[in-house]
Amino acid sequence: MTTTENRPLTQNWPDAPTTSEGWIARAANVATLLAVDAVERDKGIAAPVHEVQLLKDSGLVTLLGPAEHGGGGQDWPTAYQVIRTVSTADGSIGQLLGYHLLWFWAARLVGTPEQIQAVEEAATTNRWFxxxxxxxxxxxxxxxxxxxxxxxxxxxxxxxxxxxxxxxxxxxxxxxxxxxxxxxxxxxxxxxxxxxxxxxxxxxxxxxxxxxxxxxxxxxxxxxxxxxxxQPRVYNTLNVPTIQLVFVNFYLGIARGALDQAASYSRDKTRAWLHSGFDKAIDEPYIIDIYGDLTAKLWSVEALADTVALEGKSIHDNAWNVTEQERGEHEVRVAAVKARATEVALEVTSTIFEALGARATASKYGFDRFWRNVRTHTLHDPVAYKRREVGRWVLTDELPEPTWYS
CATH class of the missing domain: 2.40.110.10 (Butyryl-CoA Dehydrogenase, subunit A, domain 2)
Incomplete structure (x- = not known):
């Protein structure tokens, strides 16, 4: 077991935020706490008991819960941002939070009105994980x-x-x-x-x-x-595009965490190459180019992810009347951003090493965990099939048939 198993992640949390911006800021506070020993925890086998308690204490587990029962009363665009923010510090905890929020929402996806009310009241009041x-x-x-x-x-x-x-x-x-x-x-x-x-x-x-x-x-x-x-309805099939956007956002969060930590290391520790003619590594043109290129790519996918999340909000808001056409077109957009997020996250988490130098591969820095985390989960379902959904729609107007993966 790691030495962090018995370390409680405590903080005196103020009253729950009432705005999207407030919840994202709270997620950033959670990420700061998680970042302290993220490298050590990644090496261990301890169950994330304290980390889940942190998600409960901070209120993030009830982010989507009804405000009248003590929940955050927030929507999916905010939830995706929160998942992304937590994942900058720890991809595992970001995934746990994302899956939790999807299953918290499951009653709305397939339940009757009576079941939705009962489950959400109990889950919010008791802060179920x-x-x-x-x-x-x-x-x-x-x-x-x-x-x-x-x-x-x-x-x-x-x-x-x-x-x-x-x-x-x-x-x-x-x-x-x-x-x-x-x-x-x-x-x-x-x-x-x-x-x-x-x-x-x-x-x-x-x-x-x-x-x-x-x-x-x-x-x-x-x-x-x-x-x-x-009792079937089209909204029953929104579990796939919803959780695929969960995936997108913890991939992007992991990539953002890798890039930010790499940049900090390059500023403070990376040495200029002895034949470069520069005193500081951050003045070397190829290192500047790496960070500029990766940042531009990541920004573009983050923007697409936010846009697709907002497009999906109208579907969630109209859950009882969403059409197959609306659902299918949303899934195409989700497939597109899933493909790009997979590619950019893998590129960022592997390419940062070119700007870090050999000493950064020491296990104490844990830079490898970012790539390992992305590589592991992006194999969940083949990204080529996401591109196929987009390509078929472009060429033939064919909408993806709702399945467990589309």
């Missing part, structure tokens, strides 16, 4: 019916948030193929989280596998079901 056992690449968890209850049984190879979550979103399929979502306490008997997440990046996301052994849920808690029948 959400995990999700929803990995579509695995064989579906089986859901069977037993009277007024349904029973989930199966395995998922990934369950982000697992051991540090208060509640977990389960997903499985009934015998007729109909998918079912339900929220259960993470300490529910039959729900076993396996401490087997051991990847090169995003090491503190608690994304290990989970076994689901006859976990019972009342039919009334099956999201979107009325009298055991699902």
């Amino acid at each position: 959400f995990g999700g056992a929803v990995n579509p690449r695995d064989n579906d968890v089986q859901v069977t019916e037993e009277g007024d209850q349904i029973v989930f049984t199966g395995e998922k190879s990934f369950s982000t948030g697992s051991r540090v979550s208060d509640v977990t979103v389960l997903e499985g399929a009934l015998p007729d193929g109909q998918h079912v979502f339900a929220i259960v306490p993470s300490d529910t008997p039959g729900l076993s989280f396996h401490d087997d997440w051991d990847n090169i990046g995003q090491r503190q996301t608690e994304s290990g596998s989970v076994s689901i052994d006859h976990v019972r849920v009342n039919w009334s808690d099956a999201a979107g079901f009325v009298d055991k029948k699902f």
Whole structure:
């Protein structure tokens, strides 16, 4: 275990912000606390218990919660900015926050009005932290019916948030193929989280596998079901573009953190090349060019991400009446920014080394973690298929068919 396992991340937080700018500023304060030992925590195996508590204490977990229940009452454009800001310090915690906010929103995506009200009141009031056992690449968890209850049984190879979550979103399929979502306490008997997440990046996301052994849920808690029948609407399919924008923003946050920390190192530690003719590395034209080039590229994708987030706001605001055309056109834009964010984040996190020098590869600086984090998660789904969505729309006006990845 790392020495940071027992270090509480405490601060006397003032009253919750009431504006988007205030929440982004609060996220920056959270990032400052996370940055103190981000390198050390990346090397360890301690569960991010204190980091999740920090997200709760700061109010970020209830950012999207109704104000009447003590939540932030904010929208997705603000949430994306908050995720990006936290990720500048720690990509793992940025991912945890992003996934949490998506699953916090899940009731709105697929639930009935009564379920939405009940879940959001409970989640906001109790500051639940959400995990999700929803990995579509695995064989579906089986859901069977037993009277007024349904029973989930199966395995998922990934369950982000697992051991540090208060509640977990389960997903499985009934015998007729109909998918079912339900929220259960993470300490529910039959729900076993396996401490087997051991990847090169995003090491503190608690994304290990989970076994689901006859976990019972009342039919009334099956999201979107009325009298055991699902009530479909187009907004049900907004989970994919919404979480893809979550991905975009923690990629961009990681890239921003890498670039800012690299620039600080170059100013203070990078030595001019002995044959360069310059006394300071920051006066060398090729180093200036690297930072100028990477910054321009990152700025452009950040701007596109913000624009696409604002475009999506009208869809979230009109959740009960959104059309397939509106949904499809939004997904095309999301696919475009996902492709560019993937490319720029990988470029930034690898190219910074050319401006840092050999000494910067020492493990104590942890510059490699930025690339490892981006490289790990950008393999979530192939970026070529995002470009294909855009290309098909340009050439044939074809809109992406809603799937688990589009």
